[in-house]
Amino acid sequence: MAEKRVLELALATPGVDAAGNAMRVPLVSAEHTAQEPELDSDHMLINIGPQHPATHGVLRLVVELDGEVVMRVIPHIGYLHSGFEKLGEYRHYNQIIPLTDRTDYLSAPANNIAFALAAERLMGIEITPRCTVLRVIACELSRIISHLVWAGTTAIDIGAFTVFLWMFQERERVYNLIEAWTGARLTTSLTRVGGLMADLPEGWTGRLREWCARFPKTLDEVDRMLLRNGIWLGRTQDVGVMTAAEATNWSLSGPMLRASGVAYDVRKDQPYLGYETYDFEVPVGEKGDVYDRYLVRMEEMRQSVRILLQALDRLPDGPINADDPRVILPPKQKAMSDMESMIHHFKQVMEGVPAPAGEVYFPVENPKGELGTYLVSDGTAKPVRWRIRPPSFLNLAALPRMAEGHLLSDLIAINASVDIVMGEIDR
Amino acid sequence: MSGAATANPSVAALRARFGAAIGRSAVVHGATLVHVARDRAHEAFAFLRDEPSERYDYLVDVTAVEYRDRELPLEVVYHLRSIPRNAFLRVKIALDRSGPFEVDSVVDLWQGANWLEREVWDMFGVRFAGHPDHRRILMWETYDEGHPLRKDFPLRGRFSRAEQVRRALGADLSAHYSMDELSIADAYGELPADMRQRLKGAAAPEGKGRSS
Numbered sequence: 001m002a003e004k005r006v007l008e009l010a011l012a013t014p015g016v017d018a019a020g021n022a023m024r025v026p027l028v029s030a031e032h033t034a035q036e037p038e039l040d041s042d043h044m045l046i047n048i049g050p051q052h053p054a055t056h057g058v059l060r061l062v063v064e065l066d067g068e069v070v071m072r073v074i075p076h077i078g079y080l081h082s083g084f085e086k087l088g089e090y091r092h093y094n095q096i097i098p099l100t101d102r103t104d105y106l107s108a109p110a111n112n113i114a115f116a117l118a119a120e121r122l123m124g125i126e127i128t129p130r131c132t133v134l135r136v137i138a139c140e141l142s143r144i145i146s147h148l149v150w151a152g153t154t155a156i157d158i159g160a161f162t163v164f165l166w167m168f169q170e171r172e173r174v175y176n177l178i179e180a181w182t183g184a185r186l187t188t189s190l191t192r193v194g195g196l197m198a199d200l201p202e203g204w205t206g207r208l209r210e211w212c213a214r215f216p217k218t219l220d221e222v223d224r225m226l227l228r229n230g231i232w233l234g235r236t237q238d239v240g241v242m243t244a245a246e247a248t249n250w251s252l253s254g255p256m257l258r259a260s261g262v263a264y265d266v267r268k269d270q271p272y273l274g275y276e277t278y279d280f281e282v283p284v285g286e287k288g289d290v291y292d293r294y295l296v297r298m299e300e301m302r303q304s305v306r307i308l309l310q311a312l313d314r315l316p317d318g319p320i321n322a323d324d325p326r327v328i329l330p331p332k333q334k335a336m337s338d339m340e341s342m343i344h345h346f347k348q349v350m351e352g353v354p355a356p357a358g359e360v361y362f363p364v365e366n367p368k369g370e371l372g373t374y375l376v377s378d379g380t381a382k383p384v385r386w387r388i389r390p391p392s393f394l395n396l397a398a399l400p401r402m403a404e405g406h407l408l409s410d411l412i413a414i415n416a417s418v419d420i421v422m423g424e425i426d427r
Numbered sequence: 428m429s430g431a432a433t434a435n436p437s438v439a440a441l442r443a444r445f446g447a448a449i450g451r452s453a454v455v456h457g458a459t460l461v462h463v464a465r466d467r468a469h470e471a472f473a474f475l476r477d478e479p480s481e482r483y484d485y486l487v488d489v490t491a492v493e494y495r496d497r498e499l500p501l502e503v504v505y506h507l508r509s510i511p512r513n514a515f516l517r518v519k520i521a522l523d524r525s526g527p528f529e530v531d532s533v534v535d536l537w538q539g540a541n542w543l544e545r546e547v548w549d550m551f552g553v554r555f556a557g558h559p560d561h562r563r564i565l566m567w568e569t570y571d572e573g574h575p576l577r578k579d580f581p582l583r584g585r586f587s588r589a590e591q592v593r594r595a596l597g598a599d600l601s602a603h604y605s606m607d608e609l610s611i612a613d614a615y616g617e618l619p620a621d622m623r624q625r626l627k628g629a630a631a632p633e634g635k636g637r638s639s
Contacts, residue, residue: 359492363487374506
């Protein structure tokens with residue numbers, strides 16, 4: 001029965017009816033498919049990756065195939081394991097921030113912020129209003145650049161090359177903005193505990209406004225190309241379905257969870273950085289297939305632009321760093337000319353900032369899903385435990401559940417739809 | 428922010444149901460944490476998931492903490508969330524230094540625990556009884572320096588650089604495959620006998636390093 005269904009799928013071509021709804025047009029008559037000869041039923045075991053463009057990083061999949069149908073998927077991870085969590089136990093809190101860049105390297109500013117927020121809660125530091133709004137801007141820019149990479153690479157996996165070029169062009173424009181702000185493109189190290197590494201350069205907000213005005217047009221163009229495209233619909237609809245109950249039970253998060261119809265967004269349900277004061281919607285899917293994940297992520301980018309414009313409107317003046325000499329370094333001029341400031345600077349850099357004993361789990365809504373930072377301190381300047389709750393690790397864990405029973409080519413589409421980044425999975 | 432210092436009512440419900448099996452509880456930085464005895468932890472998790480007043484349907488994270496103070500027990504930490512109630516609870520199981528580092532797996536309750544528990548085994552050497560696929564996950568199957576996130580594991584690894592290179596060059600690459608993947612070859616009798624024996628025996632992998 002299952003084999004018959006797969007044969008029908010394989011021998012059907014997707015199309016759209018007059019109303020624009022997806023439909024399947026059989027290539028051959030039903031009698032013909034019923035007479036398909038019984039094929040040799042040996043299963044085949046194939047290896048995909050770790051060096052394979054369609055695995056989006058150093059992911060290795062061992063796949064058991066019956067013909068072209070995936071019977072089993074065994075993912076192997078760890079090729080990029082760098083022991084960040086171990087390393088963090090030997091670093092001061094501010095020294096950990098460059099490590100967070102390298103976890104989910106497609107949205108480094110958001111990771112920096114996630115860690116800084118957790119450390120600040122642990123130390124009881126209040127950040128300034130300007131810093132809060134600037135962090136919201138950085139978070140939403142990260143969401144957009146991460147989703148752009150997702151859309152581009154997923155489209156290329158499914159065979160739409162143009163989307164990749166358009167998306168990466170926009171991403172490059174955002175990277176120019178981030179580079180102007182932080183001096184780096186990928187590894188931004190944007191935050192410090194209690195503030196930011198730098199304020200915005202002159203004219204930056206104007207450039208961001210210009211970009212915000214132009215960017216949704218690119219999204220509309222991509223939607224026009226994919227939303228009702230027969231090939232796109234056929235490759236994504238009813239592929240890799242996760243129901244709401246399954247998605248919850250498998251601990252999916254972010255767009256993966258919301259595409260399955262669970263309206264959980266950390267920004268709405270456990271607001272941080274004042275997200276409760278912004279006016280934005282959380283898109284939710286219905287079926288939880290690859291197509292819904294596409295719709296959810298595209299809408300999230302539009303909502304991010306809305307948040308960006310609101311943040312730009314309310315961006316207050318003032319300092320970016322908290323007025324807290326425990327964690328904030330004195331100004332460089334003072335450190336070079338004033339004895340006390342120099343001692344202060346020296347002690348802070350050499351000894352670090354002790355955090356009171358305690359523990360904090362701080363979740364943030366990262367582009368990939370819920371990024372949790374679990375920090376345990378014993379009162380010293382280095383954490384006892386720095387745990388990253390990696391969203392794409394948990395999303396990828398559901399890949400066998402989603403892909404088994406589908407065609408091999410659907411496995412590629414499903415894997416792309418998970419939006420994994422191995423730096424975060426392996427840490 | 429849920430900064431209120433009131434304890435999550437789930438702790439009282441757990442105490443009413445499990446009595447002495449529920450240990451110390453506290454509110455730390457706005458989040459409630461509760462200690463549960465190891466032998467009744469699985470029951471308590473099932474209660475937290477299924478009881479209509481609790482409904483912790485989402486397992487956020489499973490991890491472990493080892494303190495620098497060698498007197499303190501190693502803790503397995505579960506973060507639970509109820510999406511319908513928007514509630515959050517941290518459950519800890521303290522594992523005494525003398526006893527075996529083993530707890531019951533919760534994969535039967537939350538599928539999301541599968542890889543998380545494998546990672547805790549890989550990094551801390553805590554075994555999860557009843558786990559359907561109890562293998563290392565970030566390190567490779569034949570890794571025998573122990574469990575990297577334990578405090579007695581040196582930052583640069585247990586072996587010297589030269590020893591690591593020597594072992595890498597002499598490694599049997601096929602040993603990185605699990606029995607699961609080689610089951611087809613096994614069914615056709617194509618596996619060398621020694622490999623077959625090793626993989627079958629590796630159903631309960633135990634690091635040769637110092638795993639207490």
